[in-house]
Amino acid sequence: MEDKIIEPRFEGAQLIIETSNETEVYDSQFLVAALLVSVAKCDGHISNAETEKMLQLVGQHFQLKSSESLELLTRAMTNLAENPDLSSLLKDLSTVLTSADKEDVAVMVLKVVAADGSQDAVEMDMLSSVTDIIDISPESMHSAFDRYFNERQA
Secondary structure, eight states: OOOOEEEEEEETTEEEEEESSOEEEEOHHHHHHHHHHHHHHTTSSOOHHHHHHHHHHHHHHHTOOHHHHHHHHHHHHHHHHHOSOOHHHHHHHGGGOOHHHHHHHHHHHHHHHHHTSOOOHHHHHHHHHHHHHTTOOHHHHHHHHHHHHHHHHO
16 A cells, blocks of 8 residues: 655745655755765765765764764665655755755765765766755855865865
């Protein structure tokens, strides 16, 4: 028997998706974690360096304890494994992000792409997909690249 989704709705900055069996709550923290996991995983595996970088970035950005960061990233990985096409959900969630938030996400994505020292075409394509999913303006993306490279030089 198929689990039918009841009309998704926003309650504040949370997206609520109810089915006859359960209620899932998604927020900007989940959105960021899912995007970072998607980028890290797009080349077929998530390296130790990428995992460490994601834990650090999520913890710093959302001021989470290590265990909370790990729980958030694990939830994102589980959701991605169960529903590999989360793009529409992530696109809906992106409406709660400000332009500054989107730029921050872009910087984090760039750091995850670079974490293992290997940036291949698949990761760069995924970066492009992320900008589409959360509707990052070209100006914000340019600023994100500037911030990323300025931080690397410091």
